[in-house]
Amino acid sequence: MLKLCKEILRSELMLRESGIYEVEIIDLTEKGEGIGKIEGLTVFVDGTLVGDKAKVKLTKLKKNYATGELIELISPSEGRVESLCPYDECGGCQVMNLSYKKQLELKKNSVTQTLRRIGSLDESVSVHDVLGMEYPYEYRNKAQFPVGKKDGEIVVGFYKKGTHDIVDAKSCCIHRKVNEQIIELVKYYMKENNISAYDETIHKGTIRHIVTKIGFTTGEIMVVIVTNSKKLKNANLLAHALKSNIPGFKTLVQNVNMDKTNVILGKHNNIVYGEGKITDFIGSLSFEISPLSFFQVNPLQTRVLYEKALEYAALTGDETVFDIYCGTGTISLFLAQKARKVYGIEVIQEAIDAARENAVRNGIQNTEFFTGKAEDVVPRLYEQGYTADVVVVDPPRKGCDEKVLGTIVEMHPKRVVYVSCNPSTLARDIKYLCEKGFKVKEVQPVDMFPHTMHVETVCLMSKVNK
Ligand SMILES: C[S@@+](CC[C@H](N)C(=O)[O-])C[C@H]1O[C@@H](n2cnc3c(N)ncnc32)[C@H](O)[C@@H]1O
Structure with missing residues (x-):
């Protein structure tokens, strides 16, 4: 009916x-x-x-x-505000015309609803207010601008929503202002040296993207020019212009990407000026950032997120910790400062190499990293006698594999700290753990990407005492 x-x-x-x-x-x-x-x-x-x-x-x-x-x-909604962004076509920030206070309320509500609906989260557990930013602008330390040509002029900016049409953008509220000067210098260098912009429709032209990376604590700046050619004419002139005009400029790298692909960076780098890398800090830990390395894009909120994870882990110095899906080991190193031993598990070999280098760089000796799929490595380690007092997981959007969750249950850790970029899979996984003897104690959303719908959540679970 x-x-x-x-x-x-x-x-x-x-x-x-x-x-x-x-x-x-x-x-x-x-x-x-x-x-x-x-x-x-x-x-x-x-x-x-x-x-x-x-x-x-x-x-x-x-x-x-x-x-x-x-x-x-x-x-109109009472939360509507005038967006600071003049470019409607972008689509990168979906809720810039909602007041920041309302954005945070919306994210809290979304996490709460999802955890109650899918995760059967107990009404007695309240979701904390979202930890937002004091100044929710210019928070990105990494920017990637496509380069093209329109009506005979070089255009640099962003792709129009759902297309590959480049909108020539002068500014972006979530990027650092210095990027505007860098773009102008690169455009000027291209015109003066007769260097063409890439046209993806015919796979011709030289410069495809301008990528910038900025160390927020150190102020160091890396500029990467992605080219569809092995050579970059007069690149030293660009390095000179950047050095003379951009305070903090440390290194210029040409990244060669001659493939017909939407992937921005190629595998090969030519260092034009400097060391081809910069440094930044999260808390007291220092990290090396290269053109291809992964580093969290909002370093201020990353610190907030990691400190919350550390607080929930409640380490005293005696614990053995598993950091599953550890990436370049940033959370592992944070935890290692307060734990007896931290084991990190991650599928990408380059990330594990970086994690080991970061441990050496920071003089941390109580970490050990394993490469492989968590669903294979974690059960194998447990079979070999490794176990954990505290488990931290920070999985990709699809959440934890059931074999990983099953082994966590067998390990009987005192606490599980779940860092999640997707409330739906967090909800599914906490439901599984709650059915196997854990209880959700705290849920803390953190706003890593203001003006977008993205929300990160740290959830503390502990063993129910029988
Ligand atoms: C959300 S990131 C976490 C990164 C890290 N915790 C950090 O803060 O930088 C998820 C990580 O899981 C890794 N990953 C994805 N699938 C995996 C799997 N099946 N086993 C192990 N690691 C995996 C990804 O390569 C990525 O580094």
Whole structure:
């Protein structure tokens, strides 16, 4: 009967597809589209915010949902603010026109709802307010700008949402201001030296991307020019211009990428000036950053996140800790300062090499790193007699493999600290652990990427005493 009603409703809507509906926006998707209902049918409306009442024209009708186009705001959400970004076309920051306070409330609400709905999180456990930034702008330490040509002029900026059309952008609120000067210098160098911009449609032209990396604590700056050629004409002139004009400029690297690919960086680097690397700190730990190495893009909030993980781990100096999905070992090194021993497990060999180098660099001797899939390595280590008092996991978006969770349960650690970039898989995994004798104690969301829908969560679980 319900099915029949839905069918009738859908065909009704189809008949009125070009009609305009009043919709109240009740939530946002991960991509930042508003979610509303038209007589029970979910409709996604780009450009709307939670709390907006809008006139919406249906544009697409699928089996279980519809998409609509915003025609007019009848009454705007009370959280609406003027976006500081002049470029609507970008789509990088989905909620810049929502006040920062409301963004944090939205993220807290999204984590809470997801953990209650999918994770059956007990009503007695409250999700803490999101730890946000005091100044939620210019927080990215890494920027990647595509380079192209439009109407005979070099354009450098970002790809228009969902396309590879480059929008020539003068500024970006979440990047460091110094990038604007760097872009101008590279454009000037290209014009003066007759160096072409890459055209991906014909796979011709020289400069594909400008990548910058900035050490927030050290102030050191690396500029990487990605080229579709082995040589970069007069690159030393660009290095000279950067050195003379950009305080903190430390190194210029040419990265060669001659493949027909959307991957930005190629494997081969030519150091034009400096050492081809810069340094930065998270807390008291120092890290080397090279063109290809991974480093968290918001270092200020990374410190907040790691300190929360460390606080929840409640280490006294006697514990053995597993840091599963450890990447370049940043969390492992943080924990090692307070633990007896930390074992890090990660699938990418280069990341493990970096983790070992970072340990040496910081004089840390109580870490050991293993390369391989966590679902293979963790059970094997446990079989060999390794075990943990505290387990930290920081998995990719798909969450932890069930074999990893199963072995954690067998290990009987006192505490599990789960760092997650995806509330849905966090919810699924905490449900599994709760069914096997753990209890959620604390849930702390952290805002790593203001103005986007992304939210990171640190969750503390402990063994239930029988
Ligand atoms: C969210 S990152 C965590 C990075 C690290 N904790 C940090 O803060 O820099 C997830 C990591 O899991 C790794 N990974 C993905 N699948 C894996 C698997 N099956 N086994 C082990 N590591 C995996 C990725 O390479 C990545 O480094």
